[in-house]
Amino acid sequence: MKTLRTPFLHQLATAGVGALLSAVSLPAAAQTTSPTQPPAAALATPAPSGPYSLQRAVDVALQNNLTVRQTQLSAELSEAALRQSRAAMLPTANASASQSWNYGTNVDPLTFQFQNQTTRANNFSATAGLNLFSGFQVRNTIKRNQLDYQAGLSDIETSRNDIALNVASSFLQLVLAQELVRANEARVNTSQQQVARAQKLLRAGSVAESNVLDSQAQLASDELNVITAQNQVAFYRLQLAQLLNLPSANGFEIEVPTLADPDDEAQLLNNPDGTYQTAVSLRPEIKAADLRVESAMRGVEISRGAYYPRLSFGASIFSGYSSARIGRKLTGDSTIVPSGFIYQLTPTGPKAMPGVFAGILQPRFETLPEGFSSQVKNNLGKQLNFNLSIPILNGFQARTNVQRSVIGVKQAELRAEQARLTLRQNIQQAYADAIAAQRRYSAAKRQTEALSTAYRNAEIRFNNGLLNGTDFNIAKNNLYGAESSMIQAKYEFIFRRKVLDFYEGRAISL
Structure with a gap:
């Protein structure tokens, strides 16, 4: 059988x-x-x-x-x-980076000033989100x-x-x-x-x-x-x-x-x-x-x-670089800038001393493009947010x-x-x-x-x-x-x- x-x-x-x-x-x-x-x-x-x-x-x-x-x-x-549905309970995290070249009149993405020159810009960002409540869906x-x-x-x-x-x-x-x-x-x-x-x-x-x-x-x-x-x-x-x-x-x-x-x-x-x-x-x-x-x-x-x-939480961090951004750098030299006369007290009151002036010692700077690493560090921005969405009529x-x-x-x-x-x-x-x-x-x-x-x-x-x-x-x-x-x-x-x-x-x- x-x-x-x-x-x-x-x-x-x-x-x-x-x-x-x-x-x-x-x-x-x-x-x-x-x-x-x-x-x-x-x-x-x-x-x-x-x-x-x-x-x-x-x-x-x-x-x-x-x-x-x-x-x-x-x-x-x-x-x-x-x-996939089980993974939907985990937080989301994403990073992005971009590089662009702007020609002619444009707005600097970091200084927000109009300029007429070729500019290279870099943007870096990272975001994270977490769904806290969505109706048990x-x-x-x-x-x-x-x-x-x-x-x-x-x-x-x-x-x-x-x-x-x-x-x-x-x-x-x-x-x-x-x-x-x-x-x-x-x-x-x-x-x-x-x-x-x-x-x-x-x-x-x-x-x-x-x-x-x-x-x-x-x-x-x-x-x-x-x-x-x-x-x-x-x-x-x-x-x-x-x-x-x-x-x-x-x-x-x-x-x-x-x-x-x-x-x-x-x-x-x-x-x-x-x-x-x-x-x-x-x-x-x-x-x-x-x-x-x-x-x-x-x-x-x-x-x-x-x-x-619906309630969700989000966080983001941002930084960037622009070739149009400039900074001042000390040259090591200085100049005296006259600030006014020197007065002498007399029985009749203060009297300017002829040929003698007061001055201010002012250091000298030179204008140079700001470096990449310093811009990324200085332009760093952070954000935390809670988003609440209440359905009313859809x-x-x-x-x-x-x-x-x-x-x-x-x-x-x-x-x-x-x-x-x-x-x-x-x-x-x-x-x-x-x-x-x-x-x-x-x-x-x-x-x-x-x-x-x-x-x-x-x-x-x-x-x-x-x-x-x-x-x-x-x-x-x-x-x-x-x-x-x-x-x-x-x-x-x-x-x-x-x-x-x-x-x-x-x-x-x-």
Whole structure:
């Protein structure tokens, strides 16, 4: 027995193993996935040697499938958004520097004086900011992105279940096709023996020539059925190889598992409610839908945060250089600048002394451009600020965003409810189909046993010339039809039964 540990998609409940001759349809997921998953030459993995078990086929498909990879990348994007929202709580810090040349009449960026000359200017600044309060929007954004990331992880599991479903469906289709080939080859062998026997009886004069012709016609029909069944084997082998994203189906073979007789299984009880309650707690698509409802609720809180004031803190530092800025520098020399006469006191009062003056010793300066480092040091400026923004009226944008978020919550709740409804219906349908397939198999088995007896009796009568070839072929075809119905009912029951095992959390084995 081969055990498959990978869970299948919830759509498995509505899928059918299917008959190769249009008795049972393909699963919906298998019909849609196969055309959209052609082998990619750049990504396909060469087919390993040896036959594939179901578990091995699932493992290869999960490794190579492009849809799973795309879902994983989507989850990584959600994780990046989560990291970014957490980083939004950190302060911001930025630095900038610029250099410019001004020609002609311009305003000096540092002296703010008009001048008509070529000026080189450098500006240096650094700023920092911290969001102190923004209506809890940052915190709610983190929680929402965390929920979205968890939902993305559930989407990965759902995608893996999709692939496992399609692989299991195609695997069972291929097993069924191979069994029908063996059954049709056995019928051809029987028909060949019947033609040889009829020809001997014709030569002995025991039967009419029409009996030989009828036997040959039946042989041709059986050989056509073999070719049809072989074509179906080739089709499902190719489909399974494409699901595994293998470059070619040449040499691709599977291990045929030993499957139990449905009559040996316990009678299936119709208990969809119990299975549903178990499945609700296990299915990743249900978990993802619930997480997205919570995420939508966080979106409402984010929108409501726009009603609150915003408070932020900022700090900056600035300095610069201008080639037009000049400074005075001592030359080391000095001059005496006359400041007035020197007076002498006389009995009649103060009297200026002729030729004698008072002077002030004044140092000499020269005008030179101010250096770069001294300008950067002298022009240093600092700033601290608190910014408070109070929303009053902004075109009702906040109210509209809140209303949209509330509607988004209702939509998410409806999607979650739809996911649960679909799951319940799938389980109910799986139970109904499994019970019907088990009953149909038992009836087809009894029919096959009865028709086998009738066929043996018809064969004896035909060999003794008591039955014409047409009636004998009718008896033979009735038996073959019953056998085909029994085989198809067997695989359909197995498929449906494994669906219910999957929903109940048990390992699926073939």
